[in-house]
Amino acid sequence: MMTGNAPRRLSVFGSTGSIGQNTLDVIGQLGGRENYEVSVVTGNENVELLAHQARLAGAKLAVTASDRMYDALKAALSGSDIAVAAGVSGLAEAADIEADWVMAAIVGTAGLAPTLAAARRGATIALANKECLVSAGDLFVDAVRDAGGRLIPVDSEHSAIFQSLDEDQRHAVERIILTASGGPFRTWSRADMANVTAATARAHPNWSMGLKISIGSASMFNKALEMIEAKHLFGVRPDQIEVIVHPQSVVHSMVGYTDGSVIAQLGSPDMRTAIGYALDYPRRPKLDVERLDFAKLSRLDFEAPDEDRFPALRLARTALERGGLQGAIMNAAEEVAFQAFVDERIGFLQMADIAEAIMDRMTGAGGANTMDDVFAADAEARDLAAELVSIKEKAA
Ligand code: NAD
Ligand code: MG
Numbered sequence: 001m002m003t004g005n006a007p008r009r010l011s012v013f014g015s016t017g018s019i020g021q022n023t024l025d026v027i028g029q030l031g032g033r034e035n036y037e038v039s040v041v042t043g044n045e046n047v048e049l050l051a052h053q054a055r056l057a058g059a060k061l062a063v064t065a066s067d068r069m070y071d072a073l074k075a076a077l078s079g080s081d082i083a084v085a086a087g088v089s090g091l092a093e094a095a096d097i098e099a100d101w102v103m104a105a106i107v108g109t110a111g112l113a114p115t116l117a118a119a120r121r122g123a124t125i126a127l128a129n130k131e132c133l134v135s136a137g138d139l140f141v142d143a144v145r146d147a148g149g150r151l152i153p154v155d156s157e158h159s160a161i162f163q164s165l166d167e168d169q170r171h172a173v174e175r176i177i178l179t180a181s182g183g184p185f186r187t188w189s190r191a192d193m194a195n196v197t198a199a200t201a202r203a204h205p206n207w208s209m210g211l212k213i214s215i216g217s218a219s220m221f222n223k224a225l226e227m228i229e230a231k232h233l234f235g236v237r238p239d240q241i242e243v244i245v246h247p248q249s250v251v252h253s254m255v256g257y258t259d260g261s262v263i264a265q266l267g268s269p270d271m272r273t274a275i276g277y278a279l280d281y282p283r284r285p286k287l288d289v290e291r292l293d294f295a296k297l298s299r300l301d302f303e304a305p306d307e308d309r310f311p312a313l314r315l316a317r318t319a320l321e322r323g324g325l326q327g328a329i330m331n332a333a334e335e336v337a338f339q340a341f342v343d344e345r346i347g348f349l350q351m352a353d354i355a356e357a358i359m360d361r362m363t364g365a366g367g368a369n370t371m372d373d374v375f376a377a378d379a380e381a382r383d384l385a386a387e388l389v390s391i392k393e394k395a396a
Helices: 018-029 047-057 067-076 087-096 109-120 131-146 156-164 167-172 211-219 221-234 271-280 312-322 326-342 350-361 371-395
Strands: 008-013 036-043 061-064 083-086 101-104 124-127 150-153 173-180 241-245 251-257 262-266
Touching (some): 008 018, 018 047, 018 101, 036 087, 067 087, 087 109, 101 271, 109 371, 124 271, 131 150, 131 371, 150 271, 156 271, 211 326, 221 241, 221 326, 221 350, 312 350, 326 350, 350 371
Parallel strands (some): 101 124, 173 241
C-alpha cells in the first residue's frame, strides 16, 4: 500500500461497471482518498450510481457516455462542485484530465478512443478493456510507449502472465498458456447450445462479471479476444499462445520457459486481486479477498479446448495469422452479433458464424497503419454484420 507519498491521481473509465465498482472497492481497501485521488469517473445510463460514486470518491468530473442522461446526472450532482459532461466529447474531456493512472474499464470498442487519448497523454493505463488491443493492436501499444506511459494488464489471465514473466529472461519464454473456465456450456453439445437464451448464457460458474464478457465466456469469444490481447501485450508469436480449459479458475494463466519450467499465478476467482496489482504496481497491496485453501480445493482439472464446439478460438487463430485489421473486424462483427443475440434476434451459435463471415468478406481490408484504418474497418464490419443479422433473422 502507498504510504508517505503524494496520492496517486486516478481516473476510472467505466466506474459503474463490474470492473469499475471493484476498482472503487479496492481503492477503499487501499486507504481511499489518502492514497488515491480519483479525478474522473465515467459511466453510461446509470447516472444515480455514477453520481453516488463521484461524491463518495470526491471526483472532479463525472461523465455519462449518454448525451440524453446529461440533465439527470447534472441534477444528481447538484449542490456539489463536481463538473459534469456527456457523450463522446465528455469522454474526450475525461481523457484530457491530468491523471497519472487510468483504469480503462469501459466495455467494448467504445473504450478505444478515450483510452487511446489518455495513453497519448502519457498516463499509465491499467487495461481491462481488451477490445482496445484486439482492435488497434500494436498501434495502441506504440501509442502508450511513444508517450512514455505504461500498460498494466487487468484481465486476470494477462495479469497472471505479467506476474509470471521474467523480464530479464524474455528470450527464454517458449509459450504463454491462457487458462479458460470453459464457461457454463463447457460440456454441452452444439445442438444444446443452439437454443440457449442470454439469461442462461450469462450465468458464469465462477466469475461475476458484466453482460458482454459473461456471454463471451459462454461462447469462448472472450478467450478469442484474450489470445489477441496476449499477442500485443507480450509480443509473442501466435504459435506461442496456448489455451487450456481449467474449470476451477484457480490457475489464472502460465508462462512456459525453454528449460521446461512453467510459472503460474494462482488465486481465488476475484478480479480485485488483478485490479489491486495493477493499481499499486510495482508494490503488492494488502487485500481482503478470499485466500486459496488447497486442502479444500483438493484437485485442479485441465482439458484441451474443443474448437469445433467453440469456433471462436479458431477465429482468433485466423485473425492472428491474417494480422492487419482482422482483429478489429472480428471484434466489431462480434459486438454487433452479441447485441443481436441479447436482443433475441439471432441464436447463440450464429454469433461466431457472423464474425467468421465478416472476417472472410473483409480479407482485402489491408493493414492497420493508422487509427483511421482501424476506425474505418470497425465501421464497415459493423455495417456488414448488421446486414447479416437482418438476413439471418428473416431466414429464422
Ligand atoms: P460492464 O458492462 O459491467 O461495465 C461497463 C462499463 O462501461 C460501465 O461503466 C458502463 O457504463 C460503461 N459503458 C457501457 N457502454 C458504454 C459506451 N457506449 N460508452 C462509454 N461507456 C460505456 O463491463 P465489465 O464486465 O466491467 O467489463 C469492462 C471491460 O473489462 C470489458 O472490456 C471486459 O472485457 C473487461 N474485463 C472484465 C472483467 C470482469 O470481471 N468483469 C474481467 C476481465 C476483463
Ligand atoms: Mg479474462
